[in-house]
Amino acid sequence: xxxxxxxxxxFTDIDVFFMWDLLNRVERSDWxxxxxxxxxxxxxxTGMRIPVHARLEEANSSDVxxxxxxxxxxxxxxxxxxLAAFNLDSERQMIGSMCSGALLLAALGLLExxxxxxxxTSKELLESMGVTVVEESFVRExxxxxxxxxxxxxxxxxxxxxxxxxxxxxxxxxxxxxxVGEGLSFSDFxxxxxxxxxxxxxxxxHVQ
Amino acid sequence: xxxxxxxxxxFTDIDVFFMWDLLNRVERSDWxxxxxxxxxxxxxxTGMRIPVHARLEEANSSDVxxxxxxxxxxxxxxxxxxLAAFNLDSERQMIGSMCSGALLLAALGLLExxxxxxxxTSKELLESMGVTVVEESFVRExxxxxxxxxxxxxxxxxxxxxxxxxxxxxxxxxxxxxxVGEGLSFSDFxxxxxxxxxxxxxxxxHVQ
Numbered sequence: 225x226x227x228x229x230x231x232x233x234x235f236t237d238i239d240v241f242f243m244w245d246l247l248n249r250v251e252r253s254d255w256x257x258x259x260x261x262x263x264x265x266x267x268x269x270t271g272m273r274i275p276v277h278a279r280l281e282e283a284n285s286s287d288v289x290x291x292x293x294x295x296x297x298x299x300x301x302x303x304x305x306x307l308a309a310f311n312l313d314s315e316r317q318m319i320g321s322m323c324s325g326a327l328l329l330a331a332l333g334l335l336e337x338x339x340x341x342x343x344x345t346s347k348e349l350l351e352s353m354g355v356t357v358v359e360e361s362f363v364r365e366x367x368x369x370x371x372x373x374x375x376x377x378x379x380x381x382x383x384x385x386x387x388x389x390x391x392x393x394x395x396x397x398x399x400x401x402x403x404v405g406e407g408l409s410f411s412d413f414x415x416x417x418x419x420x421x422x423x424x425x426x427x428x429x430h431v432q
Numbered sequence: 433x434x435x436x437x438x439x440x441x442x443f444t445d446i447d448v449f450f451m452w453d454l455l456n457r458v459e460r461s462d463w464x465x466x467x468x469x470x471x472x473x474x475x476x477x478t479g480m481r482i483p484v485h486a487r488l489e490e491a492n493s494s495d496v497x498x499x500x501x502x503x504x505x506x507x508x509x510x511x512x513x514x515l516a517a518f519n520l521d522s523e524r525q526m527i528g529s530m531c532s533g534a535l536l537l538a539a540l541g542l543l544e545x546x547x548x549x550x551x552x553t554s555k556e557l558l559e560s561m562g563v564t565v566v567e568e569s570f571v572r573e574x575x576x577x578x579x580x581x582x583x584x585x586x587x588x589x590x591x592x593x594x595x596x597x598x599x600x601x602x603x604x605x606x607x608x609x610x611x612v613g614e615g616l617s618f619s620d621f622x623x624x625x626x627x628x629x630x631x632x633x634x635x636x637x638h639v640q
Contacts, residue, residue, distance in 0.1 A: 236453070237449055237456070238453035241446060241449035241450075241480075242449075242450070244445060244480070245444070245445040245446035245478070245582075246446075248445070248478045270453070272449075272452070272482060293640045294640060298639075323640040324639075324640055341613075343640040344612065344617065344618045344619075344621040345639050345640065346639075347618050359617065361612050361614050362611075371611075372612040373609065373611035373613075374453075374608075375609055375610055376611035376612065376614075400582075401446065401581065401583055402581050402582075403569030403570075403579075403581035403583050403584035403587070404549055404550075404568060404569050404584065405567050405568050406569050407581070408580075410552045410567050412552055431477075431502075431506075431532075431553050432444045432447065432502060432503075432532055432554075
């Protein structure tokens with residue numbers, strides 16, 4: 225199971241790192257999460273420079289492809305070499321976006337005739353591309369989904385985990401990041417708490 | 433106004449990047465956010481390697497010092513050179529922690545006689561250091577505050593922004609990351625929306 229996050233210069237920090245952190249909380253040897261970009265590194269809009277794990281073309285053989293957001297989407301949506309790297313297929317892949325990442329899905333023809341959501345500042349631009357933009361945090365159309373507002377990353381990642389591994393695994397992962405006393409309890413880490421997957425919940429990620 | 437995030441190897445990704453992203457949404461020329469570490473770079477528990485902006489000693493002249501969390505705290509709490517770099521003063525500085533970052537506050541003597549919160553897996557260890565650990569998402573004791581559960585970063589950062597810049601600025605920043613339709617609306621970005629600070633809301637960070 226290969227899950228790829230698509231990044232580019234001028235990405236919004238939290239929209240890459242939240243997905244990255246959450247997806248890495250799945251503890252299975254066959255679950256691989258990677259950040260893809262055009263060059264060795266990508267730099268966020270705040271100047272955070274991170275290495276990428278592989279080139280964009282890796283997306284085409286991924287099971288799940290999630291597009292990040294950020295100011296950079298306004299350039300990338302018109303960037304022919306960037307767009308040409310992708311040969312995605314929503315019949316065999318789950319494809320999603322955070323915030324203005326929806327502009328890239330639209331540029332790739334993946335939102336034709338579909339409803340979608342995006343960050344408020346890219347609503348008009350997305351509409352101008354023929355997409356029916358709705359004021360919702362998460363919109364799923366078959367194997368294509370859009371989420372908007374940074375904290376909606378939970379819904380996008382939750383969708384991926386539930387589809388691939390089931391609802392119990394989704395719930396176990398999302399619980400790990402909730403505020404203490406508001407979804408996460410001290411008692412949640414009593415010894416030998418076993419999830420549906422047969423693993424102790426959070427053996428990798430719970431030490432925070 | 434200098435806000436420093438303390439990082440170290442084996443940090444929890446979201447607990448650094450969420451604070452970093454949120455704090456960078458404050459748009460003031462005198463507001464500086466930096467990540468501090470012992471060496472050029474720090475690596476998260478998922479292998480995300482990022483550069484730091486300055487050395488740990490910068491914390492001592494910062495207005496706000498926020499400790500990240502992660503597996504690394506279990507080593508750093510006993511690491512004398514690491515701890516010796518800090519000469520913090522809760523009379524003149526705001527000091528806080530995410531999740532197990534509370535172990536570092538305790539190791540620095542900043543939680544003596546105080547209530548605090550931490551991630552469930554570090555509750556017993558923090559209690560063994562003489563701290564009264566409570567199952568709450570955010571605990572403030574004067575200028576020292578602890579938050580637990582990744583999404584509680586909102587409360588910790590919100591506390592900092594409200595104390596330094598006021599409640600309206602806090603609310604404006606936190607709104608930017610809420611899910612669309614659940615705290616953030618398409619209409620929030622109507623032209624010329626002016627905040628209490630006299631700036632158009634989100635002129636820097638809103639393009640996502």
